Amino acid sequence: MGNFRVGLCAGIPVPIPPGQKRCFMRHIISIRDFDRAEIDDLLDKAQKIQSRFDSSSLKGKILALLFFEPSTRTRMSFEAAMARLGGVSISMGSVEASSISKGETLADTIRVVSGYVDTIVLRHPKEGAARLASEFASVPVINAGDGAGQHPSQTLLDLYTIRQSMKIDGIHAGLLGDLRYGRTAHSLAHALSLYGATIHTISPKGLELPSSLVDELTRGGCEVINHENISGIIRELDVLYVTRIQRERFPDASSYFKVASSYRVTPDLLKDVRDTFIVLHPLPRLDEIDFGVDSLPCARYFEQSNNGIPVRMAMLEKVMK
């Protein structure tokens, strides 16, 4: 199929490691490698899977979970997705106990593990690690987060959850919280721009969406509107995407609590929202969203988290079938 822009970094010929053939494989490295049709295709696939799937679809296939950084949810949901499709997952255990602590390069680890499995899911602290892995792997690589970089399965499940409630085209999406460091918000903003969405940003001073991203979105024809506070815009929104404001971004506890409390989503704030309005959060949440919101019909963050399964099942099938 080779629809994804693949392994050979953005089409530039790269030296092929000895003993390896150049072939076009289906890696999933960055949401930026997808065009709209490819995203829709994957979301359609996830939707089909959610209603019905073949539990022996990936029977006999082995998935390697290479997690160089702890992550409970992403790892478990890939494992669960693989199990639902009848496949098996293996993992390398802790970094300390593995040959990585002996200083093996990621490139070598990938070449070796490629020989054991049918697909590699990689989480790594360095940005661009998954891209590198895709250059050395002889099996597909799925990026499960590379440092402050990309995490495409999260973006896909965010979009999937929006699409369950509405057509994504032309929506008004609010991004709330730490928009500077929050990579999930960056990737989502990029993806939403492919659907002609209007992006509304609400963030504390110093944690605004990076201007380079705003420029890029604007150049692509997406309208990005910054707001002083959430209450002024909440009634116009179709989606509110809440991200964590990290305590460590602030000099002291009191300045954190002051900012955090003014960005808190409460039932009161959501009184007059649109009928189809939904609230999303990549989780885990701290206290960005009041527990009182959980029982409102617009609260979709747990569903969003559950959607990680069909979306990851679709990804696994996409690369292995």
Add this chain to the structure above:
Amino acid sequence: MTGDATERGLLISPIKHGTVIDHITAGEALNVLKIIGITGTTTESISVATNVKSGKMAKKDIVKIENRELFKDEVNRISLIAPNASINIIRDYKVFAKKGVETPEFLVGIVRCPNPGCISNANEPIQSRFEVQEKGLHCLYCDWVITRDITSYII
């Protein structure tokens, strides 16, 4: 030999074979040498003239490299710091070929990514890779964009 060669004859002696990089943005001659990978350990004989008066530009730099004809991709890197440079291939004291510099599409192993968290700065068997875009150099590993001071990132 024509105009400049005789005029500047005192400044730099003519070469028999090699390359003359002319019309370099004033002050960038040493960076030009750096970007084409000519360092202190090179064996070629090199002459550099900086801040020379020029008709086309107020001032320019010139680099002459004896016994070496530069390749196209070496030449094109120069456009990053001296977009108006012209490359003269000298054979038998004469200008055998003259060409401008074109901006390359990609830079492989030429500049270092400024992002300390980028995998291209880790101990891995890869070269840095950047796509040359209008806004700057885009790292194909971590998506970082170098918008200024490119020369300080030359490897």
